[in-house]
Amino acid sequence: MPVDRAKLEALVAEVGRFYVREKRMRRAQERILRALASPTLEQSQVDEYLKATRHYFAGFAREAKAHLGNVERRLAQVSQLQFNLSAERGVAARRIDATQGVLAQIEELAPR
Numbered sequence: 105m106p107v108d109r110a111k112l113e114a115l116v117a118e119v120g121r122f123y124v125r126e127k128r129m130r131r132a133q134e135r136i137l138r139a140l141a142s143p144t145l146e147q148s149q150v151d152e153y154l155k156a157t158r159h160y161f162a163g164f165a166r167e168a169k170a171h172l173g174n175v176e177r178r179l180a181q182v183s184q185l186q187f188n189l190s191a192e193r194g195v196a197a198r199r200i201d202a203t204q205g206v207l208a209q210i211e212e213l214a215p216r
Contacts, residue, residue: 106147107147107150109140112136112145112150113140115157116133116136116140120133124160129156131156132152132156135149135152135153136149139153
């Protein structure tokens with residue numbers, strides 16, 4: 105099935121916006137750019153490019169999802185810690201109020 109050249113060119117341009125360090129992907133990008141510059145575009149060239157691009161970005165997506173999951177877990181921990189510290193702060197504030205009240209009563213009864 106022939107590929108829609110305009111969609112392929114849009115994909116190639118989008119991929120070109122990424123900083124790609126993997127040699128296989130860089131070579132695939134260079135080859136498809138040369139192929140698009142020529143008057144004929146072989147389906148095998150398109151298939152090779154799409155395979156390399158899928159492989160590269162699937163790995164990239166897995167890595168990004170794992171990182172997001174890690175960050176979300178850490179945020180949940182921080183949120184729980186903040187909740188616990190807020191509750192602890194409330195307890196400490198109530199203890200201060202209670203002890204200050206007792207100390208104020210003592211001061212009334214027996215000033216220093």
